Amino acid sequence: MEFIKQYLKIINYAMIGLVFAFASFYLLSNAYHYLEIRKDFITDFNSQPLVVDFETKIQNVKENISLFTTNNYNGNIPMNQMQVIYYNLKSCADSFENKTIQEMKGKNKITIIDVYRLRESYENDILSSCIINNLHWTTTITPETLNSSYLLDNQHMIQLYINSLKEETSYLKKDLLNNSSYFYNTSIASSSIKDNTKDGFYEVMGAYQKAASFVEFISNWFRNEVEGNYD
Amino acid sequence: MIKIINAIFSILKVLLLLISFVFTFYIIIHMYQRLEKNMMDAIVNFIPFVLLFLLFSINIIFRQKSVNQCFFYNVTCCLVFVMLLFVIYRTFFDRNMVVMIRLGYDINFNYFADIIAPMRAMLYMLSLSNILLMLEGFQWHRNKKEVVSTANFDKKIIEDTKNSIM
Numbered sequence: 001m002e003f004i005k006q007y008l009k010i011i012n013y014a015m016i017g018l019v020f021a022f023a024s025f026y027l028l029s030n031a032y033h034y035l036e037i038r039k040d041f042i043t044d045f046n047s048q049p050l051v052v053d054f055e056t057k058i059q060n061v062k063e064n065i066s067l068f069t070t071n072n073y074n075g076n077i078p079m080n081q082m083q084v085i086y087y088n089l090k091s092c093a094d095s096f097e098n099k100t101i102q103e104m105k106g107k108n109k110i111t112i113i114d115v116y117r118l119r120e121s122y123e124n125d126i127l128s129s130c131i132i133n134n135l136h137w138t139t140t141i142t143p144e145t146l147n148s149s150y151l152l153d154n155q156h157m158i159q160l161y162i163n164s165l166k167e168e169t170s171y172l173k174k175d176l177l178n179n180s181s182y183f184y185n186t187s188i189a190s191s192s193i194k195d196n197t198k199d200g201f202y203e204v205m206g207a208y209q210k211a212a213s214f215v216e217f218i219s220n221w222f223r224n225e226v227e228g229n230y231d
Numbered sequence: 232m233i234k235i236i237n238a239i240f241s242i243l244k245v246l247l248l249l250i251s252f253v254f255t256f257y258i259i260i261h262m263y264q265r266l267e268k269n270m271m272d273a274i275v276n277f278i279p280f281v282l283l284f285l286l287f288s289i290n291i292i293f294r295q296k297s298v299n300q301c302f303f304y305n306v307t308c309c310l311v312f313v314m315l316l317f318v319i320y321r322t323f324f325d326r327n328m329v330v331m332i333r334l335g336y337d338i339n340f341n342y343f344a345d346i347i348a349p350m351r352a353m354l355y356m357l358s359l360s361n362i363l364l365m366l367e368g369f370q371w372h373r374n375k376k377e378v379v380s381t382a383n384f385d386k387k388i389i390e391d392t393k394n395s396i397m
Contacts, residue, residue: 038327
């Protein structure tokens with residue numbers, strides 16, 4: 001009887017030890033995760049090279065489209081089509097000055113939630129409103145629908161570029177959603193949590209810049225069309 | 232000194248159990264409401280709390296010294312409940328978790344759901360340990376020791392420290 005008692009005692013203490021280890025693991029893992037996702041990226045949003053670059057591109061877009069008036073255009077493309085393209089580009093330029101970007105302008109500290117909001121705004125305002133709604137026609141034109149050899153020649157390249165813009169932040173989205181689980185922190189998971197704020201910020205602003213480059217590319221063609229530099 | 236600390240942990244574990252149970256109950260009920268699941272299914276999550284509370288009550292009422300004086304057990308219980316309360320705190324207040332912003336609720340159910348299974352496992356293990364500790368010190372008849380005093384040779388009877396029902 002005494003032997004069984006001693007044996008049960010060993011099992012019991014081993015079990016308490018196991019619970020102690022589990023609880024310690026969860027507590028430390030949670031504390032680590034809590035501190036990691038609180039990490040901020042201290043930077044002045046307005047002076048970030050990526051931000052400056054995309055804002056310069058959008059400024060160029062505005063300047064390019066401002067040259068167009070119904071009186072000064074004498075090209076091959078019908079006037080109503082040029083007006084539609086003008087409004088498409090104008091709408092695109094406006095979507096880059098969305099609410100999220102305006103809110104970010106005064107900030108000198110980026111949090112993981114800011115990165116998430118920037119990504120959401122990229123998906124809603126830039127991809128959906130600008131690229132898909134206003135500029136996706138560039139991939140579907142034919143010589144019958146739009147008389148522009150320049151755009152027709154570059155159509156395949158534009159299609160590839162738009163496809164890459166669509167997928168630009170999909171990986172970041174998965175990464176950001178992962179930040180809400182501390183479960184079994186592998187080295188890969190912890191490294192992705194560690195740099196999510198800083199890396200995510202660069203990734204999403206890189207996507208903004210890439211989209212701005214595309215809009216600038218179309219606006220450059222528009223300007224040349226207005227000035228009569230293309231066929 | 233160790234006895235005082237042990238007594239503190241012994242009381243603390245009961246208080247922490249009650250606090251963590253209240254918040255866990257609140258979160259799980261809201262979680263099941265949001266998912267429109269049957270409330271009866273939520274009961275399995277509360278059974279380990281109730282079981283542990285019953286065992287703690289038995290420990291206190293019958294003065295189960297083998298449990299109440301087990302420092303390791305008391306510390307482990309407190310650690311489990313502190314961990315649980317930390318998770319509960321984050322479930323309500325950690326706004327850096329993207330899922331909380333994404334779902335738009337004031338309670339991060341997604342995060343709390345991760346802890347439910349380990350929580351239940353740990354509470355059941357604590358209950359089992361409690362029972363084993365009780366059995367370890369259990370005797371059907373109270374041991375009586377005869378102590379002979381050298382001063383007056385009168386026989387005195389003192390109680391043993393082990394658990395018993397008689």
